[in-house]
Amino acid sequence: MMKKSLVTAALAAAVLFTAVPMSSAGPIESACMRSDRKSANRTLCGCIQQVADMTLKGGDQRRAAKFFRDPDLAHTVWISQKPADDAFWDRYKQFGAMAEAYCGGGA
Numbered sequence: 001m002m003k004k005s006l007v008t009a010a011l012a013a014a015v016l017f018t019a020v021p022m023s024s025a026g027p028i029e030s031a032c033m034r035s036d037r038k039s040a041n042r043t044l045c046g047c048i049q050q051v052a053d054m055t056l057k058g059g060d061q062r063r064a065a066k067f068f069r070d071p072d073l074a075h076t077v078w079i080s081q082k083p084a085d086d087a088f089w090d091r092y093k094q095f096g097a098m099a100e101a102y103c104g105g106g107a
Contacts, residue, residue: 028052031065047103055095064092 025033025046032045052061067074077085077092 025049026053027058027061027065028056031068035068044103048099051099051102052095055098056091060088060091060095063088064095 026049029045029049032040032048033042052064056064078089080086080089
């Protein structure tokens with residue numbers, strides 16, 4: 001539990017000191033803003049993108065962004081038996097937990 005708190009605190013500090021121009025929306029932020037979720041807004045989606053920038057490489061971000069359009073794709077990856085899908089899913093779960101802890105979830 002203490003390790004999770006330290007990681008969350010470090011992530012929060014990193015996000016506070018990372019300047020990301022508003023005009024350079026990443027794939028997660030763009031997908032979040034285009035989604036039909038009621039809670040999607042520039043602040044939340046930008047926060048989630050900042051966490052993605054710190055936890056996921058570009059290819060993983062683009063792959064995860066597709067889940068906003070096609071939630072069934074997430075299920076397909078989750079149930080896959082492929083080692084590459086399992087490795088991606090582990091990274092995706094870590095990203096999701098960190099985004100929820102820092103940004104509050106809801107998107």
